[in-house]
Amino acid sequence: xxxxxxxxxxxxxxxxxxxxxxxxxxxxxxxxxxxxxxxxxxxxxxxxxxxxxxxxxxxxxxxxxxxxxxxxxxxxxxxxxxxxxxxxxxxxxx
Amino acid sequence: xxxxxxxxxxxxxxxxxxxxxxxxxxxxxxxxxxxxxxxxxxxxxxxxxxxxxxxxxxxxxxxxxxxxxxxxxxxxxxxxxxxxxxxxxxxxxxxxxxxxxxxxxxxxxxxxxxxxxxxxxxxxxxxxxxxxxxxxxxxxxxxxxxxxxxxxxxxxxxxxxxxxxxxxxxxxxxxxxxxxxxxxxxxxxxxxxxxxxxxxxxxxxxxxxxxxxxxxxxxxxxxxxxxxxxxxxxxxxxxxxxxxxxxxxxxxxxxxxxxxxxxxxxxxxxxxxxxxxxxxxxxxxxxxxxxxxxxxxxxxxxxxxxxxxxxxxxxxxxxxxxxxxxxxxxxxxxxxxxxxxxxxxxxxxxxxxxxxxxxxxxxxxxxxxxxxxxxxxxxxxxxxxxxxxxxxxxxxxxxxxxxxxxxxxxxxxxxxxxxxxxxxxxxxxxxxxxxxxxxxxxxxxxxxxxxxxxxxxxxxxxxxxxxxxxxxxxxxxxxxxxxxxxxxxxxxxxxxxxxxxxxxxxxxxxxxxxxxxxxxxxxxxxxxxxxxxxxxxxxxxxxxxxxxxxxxxxxxxxxxxxxxxxxxxxxxxxxxxxxxxxxxxxxxxxxxxx
Numbered sequence: 001x002x003x004x005x006x007x008x009x010x011x012x013x014x015x016x017x018x019x020x021x022x023x024x025x026x027x028x029x030x031x032x033x034x035x036x037x038x039x040x041x042x043x044x045x046x047x048x049x050x051x052x053x054x055x056x057x058x059x060x061x062x063x064x065x066x067x068x069x070x071x072x073x074x075x076x077x078x079x080x081x082x083x084x085x086x087x088x089x090x091x092x093x094x
Numbered sequence: 095x096x097x098x099x100x101x102x103x104x105x106x107x108x109x110x111x112x113x114x115x116x117x118x119x120x121x122x123x124x125x126x127x128x129x130x131x132x133x134x135x136x137x138x139x140x141x142x143x144x145x146x147x148x149x150x151x152x153x154x155x156x157x158x159x160x161x162x163x164x165x166x167x168x169x170x171x172x173x174x175x176x177x178x179x180x181x182x183x184x185x186x187x188x189x190x191x192x193x194x195x196x197x198x199x200x201x202x203x204x205x206x207x208x209x210x211x212x213x214x215x216x217x218x219x220x221x222x223x224x225x226x227x228x229x230x231x232x233x234x235x236x237x238x239x240x241x242x243x244x245x246x247x248x249x250x251x252x253x254x255x256x257x258x259x260x261x262x263x264x265x266x267x268x269x270x271x272x273x274x275x276x277x278x279x280x281x282x283x284x285x286x287x288x289x290x291x292x293x294x295x296x297x298x299x300x301x302x303x304x305x306x307x308x309x310x311x312x313x314x315x316x317x318x319x320x321x322x323x324x325x326x327x328x329x330x331x332x333x334x335x336x337x338x339x340x341x342x343x344x345x346x347x348x349x350x351x352x353x354x355x356x357x358x359x360x361x362x363x364x365x366x367x368x369x370x371x372x373x374x375x376x377x378x379x380x381x382x383x384x385x386x387x388x389x390x391x392x393x394x395x396x397x398x399x400x401x402x403x404x405x406x407x408x409x410x411x412x413x414x415x416x417x418x419x420x421x422x423x424x425x426x427x428x429x430x431x432x433x434x435x436x437x438x439x440x441x442x443x444x445x446x447x448x449x450x451x452x453x454x455x456x457x458x459x460x461x462x463x464x465x466x467x468x469x470x471x472x473x474x475x476x477x478x479x480x481x482x483x484x485x486x487x488x489x490x491x492x493x494x495x496x497x498x499x500x501x502x503x504x505x506x507x508x509x510x511x512x513x514x515x516x517x518x519x520x521x522x523x524x525x526x527x528x529x530x531x532x533x534x535x536x537x538x539x540x541x542x543x544x545x546x547x548x549x550x551x552x553x554x555x556x557x558x559x560x561x562x563x564x565x566x567x568x569x570x571x572x573x574x575x576x577x578x579x580x581x582x583x584x585x586x587x588x589x590x591x592x593x594x595x596x597x598x599x600x601x602x603x604x605x606x607x608x609x610x611x612x613x614x615x616x617x618x619x620x621x622x623x624x625x626x627x628x629x630x631x632x633x634x635x636x637x638x639x640x641x642x643x644x645x646x647x648x649x650x651x652x653x654x655x656x657x658x659x660x661x662x663x664x665x666x667x668x669x670x671x672x673x674x675x676x677x678x679x680x681x682x683x684x685x686x687x688x
Contacts, residue, residue, distance in 0.1 A: 009432065016429035016502050035569060038561040045554050051465035051473055061562040068481040069570025073356060077577050081357045084586040091584070091593070093236035 038062075099142035100159050102207065103134035103173060104217070107200035108679065111193045124184050127192060131177035134203065138169040145209055154269055157209025163541040164392065168206045168328045170539060171396045172199070174525070175320045175403050182407055182518025183313035191231045195317050197675060198224025202321040206328055210269040211259040211286075214329065216678070218255065218293075222248040223675050225322060228314030229306050237309040244306040245671070247592065248292070251299075255289025258282045271329075276337045287334060294326035294377060296343050297350045300370045301589035304354070307369075308362035308419065312410035315362060316518075319406045320399045323369055327376045327395050336383025341464075344378025345475035347371060352482025354587065359580035361409040361419040361491055365402070368487050371479055372398050372445070378476060379460040384467045385545035390460030392540055397452040397529060401444035404522040405487065408438030411515055412495055415508045421491065421580045425498025430508055433516060435496045440523040442492055444530065446484040449560055452529035455536065455551040458560070462549055481567040488564075489571045490578055499575075 008016070017023065039062045050056040107130045117123040143166075146159030161169075176199045186192065201224055204217025222245065230241035262282035263269055274283050288299075295303045303323070307315050334340060351371025358364045372394070379391030411434045413419040416427065428435050444451035447458065457480065465473035529536045537546050550556075571578065 008429070011432040011436070012429045015432050015435075019501060031568070031572070035565045038558060038565050042558045042562050045558050047555050047559070049462075049555075051462075052470060059562075061559050062566045064477070065481055065563040065566030065568075066570050068478055069485055069567035070574065072353070072478075072482050073485065073570060073574045073578050076353050076356045077574075080353065081583070081585060085583045086586060088582050088584050090586075093239055 035062075099140075099144075100146035100161065101133065101137040101141065102147060102159050103130070103137050103169065103203040104200040104207075106130035106133040107176075107196045107203070111196035111200065112679075114189055114193055114196070121187070127180050127184065127196075128177065130196065130199075131173060131180055134169075134173035134176060138166065138173040141166070141169070148209075151212075154212065155210070156213045156269075158204070158213050159207050160209030160271075161207065163539075163543075164328070164332060165206050167392050167396060167539045167541065168324065169203060171399045172202055172206065172321065172324075175399050175522075176317075178403060178518045178521045179313070179317050179320070180518075181521065182316055182515050184514040185512040186311075186313055188231065191228070191311055191314060194224050194227035194231060195314065196224075198228060198317055198321065200224075202325050205325045209271060211262070211271050212269050214271055215252070215256055215259060218325075219252055220675065220678070221322060221325065222252060223671050225306075225314075225318050226671060228318055229310045231314065232309060232311045234309070240306050240309040243589075243592075244302055246596070247302045251289055251292030254285050254292070258285030258287075258289055261285065271332065273335060274333050276334070287330075287337075290326050290329050290333070291343070292326075293322055294330060294373055295323055295347070295370050296377060297347050297370065298588040298591075300347070300350075301587045301592060303369060304358075304363050304366040304587065305589055307366040307406075308360050312414050316403055316406045316410060319365070319369055320403050323373045324376075324395050324399055327373060327380070327391065330377065331380045331388060331391060335380055335388055337381055339381065341378050341381030341383075341469055341472050344374045344376070344381055345472050345479075347374025347377060348476055348479035349482070350374075352479050352486055354585060355486035356482060356490065356578065357580075357583075357585055359421050359582055361412065361421060361424075361495060362406065364421075364486060364491050365405050365409055368405075368445070368483065369402060371483065372402065374479065375457060375460050375476055378464065378472050382464050382467050382469050382472060384463055385542035386463035386548055387460055387467065389537075389540040389542050389545055389549075390456065390463045393456040393536055394460055396536055396539075397444065397456040397526070400522050400525050400529070401441040401451075401453060404437065404441035404519055404526065405445065407515065407519045407522070408434055408441060409491070409495075411511050411519070414515070415511050416506065417509070420582065421494040421498075422582060424495045426496075426500035426503035427506070427508075428496040429502045430504070430506070431496070431511070434511065434519075435492065437516075437519040437523050438492055438496075440526055442488040444526040446488040446564060447480055447560055448488075448564060449552075449557045450527065450530045452526045452536065454530055454556075454560060455533040458551055458556060459549050477563070481563060481570075484564050484567050485571050485578070489568060490580070493571075493575070494580060 018027065039059060042062065043058050047055060054060055110126065110130045114123065114126075117126070141159075141161045143161050143163070145157045146161065147157070149156050149158070179195070179199075180192075183192070183195065198221055201217045201219075201221030204220065205214055208214035208217060226241050226245040226248075229244055230238050259269065259282075265280070265282065274286075292299045292302075307318055310318055330340065348371050351367045351369070351374060354367040355364045355371065358367060376391040376394050376398070379387040379394065409419060412424065412427070412431065415431060415434075416424060418424065440451065444453040447453040457476075461473050461476045461480075464476065533551055540546055
């Protein structure tokens with residue numbers, strides 16, 4: 001809470017209260033629950049317009065999102081950036 | 095300059111830019127700033143299709159007001175964005191910034207409504223000048239340098255465009271600005287294409303953008319992110335639809351932009367790289383060139399201007415309030431700047447293509463159009479970029495700016511954010527949401543109405559597909575949030591080569607000059623000084639006897655003239671540029687009323 005006891009709006013109060021371990025655990029559960037829900041729904045609802053061949057298979061887009069995301073972050077941060085990284089004032093201005 | 099059915103929005107912006115410096119300084123003038131955008135909104139929705147404001151010059155017919163379905167949709171979103179942008183910048187006292195923004199926006203409208211290459215080029219350069227000032231007026235040494243680089247780069251791009259226009263004129267005897275068939279393309283067409291691609295930030299010509307935009311003023315970058323690249327998208331859509339090379343270039347841009355956005359630390363540079371990525375979707379849509387993908391590109395440009403403006407406003411608000419845009423120095427601010435966070439998230443979800451927001455109805459149209467036209471790889475590349483978009487702009491930036499795994503930072507000094515900044519953001523956030531929920535309010539203005547009914551965004555499968563892609567890329571971010579944590583660094587990009595080229599040219603100019611300068615100095619020391627000394631002795635006698643008597647009075651006048659002269663040639667780029675814009679506008683006005 002703010003040190004001076006200033007008045008906070010409802011949104012600020014709500015957001016400040018979400019940073020306890022309990023609330024973080026709660027939001028994590030909500031997130032994983034939502035993931036399971038949308039993955040399950042993609043099994044129920046048919047894709048009438050597969051464009052790429054593989055996207056006719058169930059859970060294609062869930063796997064696509066996760067794998068592409070993981071691969072992209074690892075590629076960028078572990079391989080590309082170490083090669084092209086320089087100090088912030090490499091060109092003489094920050 | 096208005097006919098019964100047409101009003102040129104640039105006129106309102108130019109007039110405002112002309113009178114603003116002379117208004118008294120009691121801040122009440124700020125409300126007048128809202129008049130040009132309101133006039134522009136009225137004009138954009140009411141101008142009748144056709145060629146307006148034609149004028150004869152050098153035996154050519156210049157068409158300043160070409161209105162059709164493609165120019166209308168761009169004029170509309172430009173008008174809305176100019177209103178939101180000016181509201182966002184109402185608190186700024188610096189008239190110079192407002193004049194620069196007004197000139198810049200006037201240039202944008204001029205380009206979009208230009209019916210021939212000559213008037214297009216004139217407004218194209220006006221934009222380049224206005225935006226240079228928007229960077230420079232941030233008034234830090236680094237932004238002045240960045241503005242200079244920006245101006246040099248756009249001047250070169252503009253000259254390539256001009257060369258293309260003039261060569262094309264020699265071959266076709268016309269300045270008509272219309273579609274160019276990709277089959278029989280000749281050199282001038284390629285030069286024009288390159289000139290356009292510079293402003294569209296097509297990789298590898300893009301590096302001016304992440305160099306300049308993060309260094310612009312908080313409010314100036316909001317304008318720049320909306321107009322320059324989207325004007326370029328418009329001219330590409332008009333002149334080069336169906337050019338296969340653009341489909342490839344656009345896909346590369348879409349992926350390249352998100353890769354850099356994922357490693358950057360500077361919030362507004364992340365967003366800048368992300369403009370490259372987003373404009374890639376539009377360029378790819380134009381390159382595929384079917385009615386559906388041109389519609390998709392136009393819809394995406396419309397939606398993009400709204401949410402990218404909002405993203406820059408949000409990041410700008412954080413910079414304004416916290417004094418830094420480096421993510422590693424931020425964090426723990428969600429409860430301190432709650433509404434900035436919410437408004438930013440609306441834009442972040444829009445750009446990521448989350449259902450309920452406008453990116454969902456525009457991005458998916460381009461991708462589906464590309465896939466249906468048989469460009470499977472383009473569509474797949476754009477889906478890849480969509481994952482990177484959500485991770486970099488939708489999750490990484492807000493997470494590290496507002497949370498970052500840190501407790502709420504109650505002790506940090508935050509400058510209060512003026513209400514007008516919130517108002518500007520709220521307007522765009524509401525529009526992002528409305529267009530997402532009611533796509534018709536966007537689709538009804540698309541250029542190819544017959545093709546609009548081929549695509550329906552709100553099917554249950556589209557929603558589930560989007561939620562799966564976004565949800566599981568969110569999972570990837572969650573698992574790798576420690577790996578992606580940003581830190582201070584400069585990531586080399588193609589501007590390394592621009593700087594090399596610049597230095598090489600400078601080297602080849604400076605060396606001979608320095609050589610001749612040296613010789614001249616030696617000659618002068620040996621001969622000139624001796625002669626001068628002799629002359630000096632003679633004149634001092636003359637001076638003592640005759641001149642002192644006459645001159646003392648006039649010396650003061652000479653000094654005054656000298657000071658004026660020194661003021662005029664102090665090497666300050668901004669004053670020369672300002673003078674150039676002023677003269678160009680005077681010449682235009684003279685021509686118009688001749």
